[in-house]
Amino acid sequence: MYTTTSVFLATLTRAGVTHAFVNWGSDHPAMLEELARQRRESTDGRTIPTIITCPNEMVALSAAQGYAQITGNPAAVIVHVDVGTQSLGGAVHNVDKGRIPVIIFAGASAHSSDGELKGSRNEWIMWLQDIPDQSAIVRQYMRWTYEIHSGRNVAQAVMRGLQIATSEPRGPIYLWARREAMEEEVNEQVMNAQLSRKAWPSVSPAGLSPEDAKTIASALIQAKTPLIITSRMRSKSASFAHLTALVDILAIPICVSCPSTVCFPFSHPCYQGTFFGILSVEMQETIASADTILILDCDVPWIQSRGTKPRSNARVFLLDSGDPLKLGMGFAHVDAEIICSADAETAVGQILTFVNDQKTTSGDVSEIVAQRFDCLRARHDEWVANIDTLETTLPEDGSFTVPNLLHVLRHAVREHTPSEGQRIIILNEAISNYAFVWTHMRPERAGEIISSGGSSLGWALGAAVGANMGGQVAGKEFDLIVAIVGDGSYLFGAPSSAYWMARKYNTPFLTIVLNNGGWKSPKLSMLGVYPHGLGSKLAGDNLTVGFGPEAPDYAEIAAAAGGAWGRRVGRFEELQETFAEAIAAVVVEKRCAVVDCVLESI
Numbered sequence: 001m002y003t004t005t006s007v008f009l010a011t012l013t014r015a016g017v018t019h020a021f022v023n024w025g026s027d028h029p030a031m032l033e034e035l036a037r038q039r040r041e042s043t044d045g046r047t048i049p050t051i052i053t054c055p056n057e058m059v060a061l062s063a064a065q066g067y068a069q070i071t072g073n074p075a076a077v078i079v080h081v082d083v084g085t086q087s088l089g090g091a092v093h094n095v096d097k098g099r100i101p102v103i104i105f106a107g108a109s110a111h112s113s114d115g116e117l118k119g120s121r122n123e124w125i126m127w128l129q130d131i132p133d134q135s136a137i138v139r140q141y142m143r144w145t146y147e148i149h150s151g152r153n154v155a156q157a158v159m160r161g162l163q164i165a166t167s168e169p170r171g172p173i174y175l176w177a178r179r180e181a182m183e184e185e186v187n188e189q190v191m192n193a194q195l196s197r198k199a200w201p202s203v204s205p206a207g208l209s210p211e212d213a214k215t216i217a218s219a220l221i222q223a224k225t226p227l228i229i230t231s232r233m234r235s236k237s238a239s240f241a242h243l244t245a246l247v248d249i250l251a252i253p254i255c256v257s258c259p260s261t262v263c264f265p266f267s268h269p270c271y272q273g274t275f276f277g278i279l280s281v282e283m284q285e286t287i288a289s290a291d292t293i294l295i296l297d298c299d300v301p302w303i304q305s306r307g308t309k310p311r312s313n314a315r316v317f318l319l320d321s322g323d324p325l326k327l328g329m330g331f332a333h334v335d336a337e338i339i340c341s342a343d344a345e346t347a348v349g350q351i352l353t354f355v356n357d358q359k360t361t362s363g364d365v366s367e368i369v370a371q372r373f374d375c376l377r378a379r380h381d382e383w384v385a386n387i388d389t390l391e392t393t394l395p396e397d398g399s400f401t402v403p404n405l406l407h408v409l410r411h412a413v414r415e416h417t418p419s420e421g422q423r424i425i426i427l428n429e430a431i432s433n434y435a436f437v438w439t440h441m442r443p444e445r446a447g448e449i450i451s452s453g454g455s456s457l458g459w460a461l462g463a464a465v466g467a468n469m470g471g472q473v474a475g476k477e478f479d480l481i482v483a484i485v486g487d488g489s490y491l492f493g494a495p496s497s498a499y500w501m502a503r504k505y506n507t508p509f510l511t512i513v514l515n516n517g518g519w520k521s522p523k524l525s526m527l528g529v530y531p532h533g534l535g536s537k538l539a540g541d542n543l544t545v546g547f548g549p550e551a552p553d554y555a556e557i558a559a560a561a562g563g564a565w566g567r568r569v570g571r572f573e574e575l576q577e578t579f580a581e582a583i584a585a586v587v588v589e590k591r592c593a594v595v596d597c598v599l600e601s602i
Helices: 004-014 027-041 057-073 081-087 089-095 154-164 179-183 186-194 212-224 237-250 279-290 344-362 367-392 402-416 431-440 460-474 487-492 495-504 520-529 554-562 571-588
Strands: 019-022 048-055 076-079 101-107 144-145 172-178 225-228 256-257 271-275 292-296 314-321 338-341 423-427 481-486 512-515 564-570 593-598
Touching: 004 027, 004 179, 004 186, 019 460, 027 179, 048 495, 057 076, 057 081, 057 089, 057 101, 057 460, 057 495, 076 081, 076 481, 076 564, 081 101, 089 172, 101 154, 101 179, 144 154, 154 172, 172 554, 212 237, 212 292, 212 314, 212 338, 212 344, 225 237, 225 279, 237 344, 256 279, 271 279, 271 431, 271 593, 292 344, 314 344, 367 402, 367 431, 402 431, 402 481, 402 512, 402 571, 423 431, 423 460, 431 481, 431 520, 460 481, 460 495, 460 512, 481 487, 481 571, 487 512, 495 554, 512 554, 512 571, 554 564, 554 593, 564 571, 571 593
Parallel strands: 019 048, 019 076, 076 101, 101 172, 144 172, 225 256, 225 292, 256 271, 292 314, 314 338, 423 481, 481 512, 512 593, 564 593
Antiparallel strands: none
């Protein structure tokens, strides 16, 4: 017997969705029965897609996000009616703001109550869970929401959902269906009618118009103080190559604002650093002095209330892959001469072609370029020297700073992994230490570091599980996955669920907990408004942002939930040996490891 559910799951698989991260409920009898049928009829007992049991819905969606960030393809998430949809929590924000394609499916309470249809109400909760507009819970974060009514067109609904989710601006879609719809019986003809994914393609990336490409390229060529700001140029080698070539040929400094992926190599002389609202004096001067600014896939290029903005006569060009006017935000604006909806990789390639043509026909663009490159190299060398000093200057009491810790971790990863650190991925959810991780881990390769792309905490632990699975599917064979989190984001990540999943599905990863005793970011937000207020004189616990006096034992939580190796460290002399043992636990023993690094308390 086949049902709507049979067609739904088969269509996901035929369209290339390999994994479904699930949290079952009363709306899923047809799902569980279909999976039982698949296991009975398969030769190896496997199901399609592969089902990953997730005790927590936010961990499920975070895992699906991590999977998609590695593979570039969506996974499915299946949750329980309105309550499961709500329990997806802040992960919904992250996949929206991070532009991550995910297929979310939720069942819904039956609409019949007298047994007139299969799946009719037979449990008391079904009256309570029948809400007026279930998809309204998440609609403003979704690219598309749709109710499945019948098995006869469920395949079309899945294909349209995938088409929308994987077109710019990429993101999540939400499908839902009542019990009776998913229980509807269908014949073999409906079950075996396969739709071709080729007939439901993603929208092709758009480029710049020839006129806009010429205008932007000409402006960059003529500029005396050009600048590029980006956040999330897609982690593909072509993006790296085009952007690096453009920066090289014109000696353009590049700043990275609030990144969700590695946009530019750390060691390149034109790289000016990463910022999250707070800019160094050098970066503030770079933005303020620029006469031409190209903004590529960036939501927050600067924060004016912090005193950072371009000069009034600067030529500003804004390119975004799918939402240049930021329609997903209540309000956002950048004064710009040209605003384009264009794929950044394609657009940079067009600009580069024009620049190369101009250089070929007119000789060297300018002697200013060579001088500018020399200045940028000197500034970069000075910046790296300052970073070296931060990493090697130790507190007198034998403790360590975040730069000290990351310096040791960076070298430990290179020393104790088979690829010498070339096949690793770092998930950055360090929050108040976000910028430190981007700076002191010194990434060189596309995709070497990723973050959620949003602001809801609790992404990294589940994402590490999903990234591990995504690496297996994509054949990337990571030596090591490292999640660097704050103690607050660790607890937001439902660690009991995440580490249980990691053990069950053999997806081990290393967690570095930057333990400063609570939520530093809310304290910093307060200080941004009341720098000398009453709260500025209070410790974290008195300000109610601290986790003291008895902080959780983060390593023991992971050990109890998933058999993880764990240790708490507070002295610099312990770091090197501890990181070596932790990496060995992941790489050799194939189990998770948690290093709880005690920092100066907030």
